[in-house]
Amino acid sequence: MEQVHRLLGIMAALRDPDGGCPWDLAQTFATIAPYTLEEAYEVAEAIRRGDMADLQDELGDLLLQVVFHARMAEEEGFFTFDDVxxxxxxxxxxxxPHVFGEGDADDAESVRRSWEAIKAEERAAKGEAEHESVLDGITSGLPGLVRARKLQSRAARVGFDWDDPAGPLEKVREEVEELAGEMVEAAEPARLEDELGDLMFAVVNLARHLGVDPETAVQKAGDKFEGRFRHLEEALGAEHDDLSSLGLDRLEAGWQAAKSAERKPQ
Known part of the structure; x- marks a missing residue:
C-alpha cells in the first residue's frame, strides 16, 4: 500500500494548481478516456506476447489512468480513489458468496450463473429491471468485435443459437453474397457499411462456434501481414527505392515469396 499512497501523492502534485504540471492540469475525463483505452490494449498486447517485464510496466500505466480519473473526480467532489x-x-x-458467504459453486459455470443472477438482483435494486433483457449490461462502448461476441453469447444462453459451426458458416456465405450484390449495384456507402457490418458480425459468430477469439485471430492476422510485408520490403527494397514503382504484379510476386519463406524450415 505504501507505493499506492506514493502514486496518489504524485498525481495530487501533478494536478496541484499551484506548481503542478500544465498538461496534467489541462486534462478532463473526456481527454483522458482515449489514453485509458490505449493503456488497456497495451496491457493485452503484453499478455499476448508473454512479456512479463512489459506487462508490469503496462499495468502501472493502466493503474495511473485509474488514479488520474479518481483524482479529477475528487477535485470535483464526486468520489475518491478510496471510494473506487x-x-x-x-x-x-x-x-x-461461495467464497465470502454461505453460497455454493462447484465449477466455473455455476460461478458464472450465480454472478449473472446477482447482477440481475443489483439491477433490480437500482430500479433498472422494468425493461430487463438478457443483453443488459453489454455496453455499446466496447470494441465492435468484443461487443458482437458478447451479444451473441448472451443470446445463446436462452437458446438463440445454432447447434454447430455449419449454421454460422452458411450465414457468412449468405452475407458475402449479399455484400457482393450491393457492390454490383453500386449501392450507397451507408448500404455497403450495413452489409459489411452484417458480414463481420457473422464472422464473429462463426469464430465463437469454433472456439476462437475473433480479436486474437485478427491480431494474429495483422502480425502475419506485417511480417510478410516487411519481408517483401526487405527483399525488393534492396533493388528499388520506390516500391510503388514496381506495380502490383511484382509486389504480389514478392508477397508470395515472403509466404514461401515462412514455410521453409529454419
Missing amino acids: ARSISDKLIRRH
Whole structure:
C-alpha cells in the first residue's frame, strides 16, 4: 500500500494548481478516456506476447489512468480513489458468496450463473429491471468485435443459437453474397457499411462456434501481414527505392515469396 499512497501523492502534485504540471492540469475525463483505452490494449498486447517485464510496466500505466480519473473526480467532489477501491471490493465480496458467504459453486459455470443472477438482483435494486433483457449490461462502448461476441453469447444462453459451426458458416456465405450484390449495384456507402457490418458480425459468430477469439485471430492476422510485408520490403527494397514503382504484379510476386519463406524450415 505504501507505493499506492506514493502514486496518489504524485498525481495530487501533478494536478496541484499551484506548481503542478500544465498538461496534467489541462486534462478532463473526456481527454483522458482515449489514453485509458490505449493503456488497456497495451496491457493485452503484453499478455499476448508473454512479456512479463512489459506487462508490469503496462499495468502501472493502466493503474495511473485509474488514479488520474479518481483524482479529477475528487477535485470535483464526486468520489475518491478510496471510494473506487471500496466499491469494487464490496462488489467482489457480494458476487462471490461461495467464497465470502454461505453460497455454493462447484465449477466455473455455476460461478458464472450465480454472478449473472446477482447482477440481475443489483439491477433490480437500482430500479433498472422494468425493461430487463438478457443483453443488459453489454455496453455499446466496447470494441465492435468484443461487443458482437458478447451479444451473441448472451443470446445463446436462452437458446438463440445454432447447434454447430455449419449454421454460422452458411450465414457468412449468405452475407458475402449479399455484400457482393450491393457492390454490383453500386449501392450507397451507408448500404455497403450495413452489409459489411452484417458480414463481420457473422464472422464473429462463426469464430465463437469454433472456439476462437475473433480479436486474437485478427491480431494474429495483422502480425502475419506485417511480417510478410516487411519481408517483401526487405527483399525488393534492396533493388528499388520506390516500391510503388514496381506495380502490383511484382509486389504480389514478392508477397508470395515472403509466404514461401515462412514455410521453409529454419
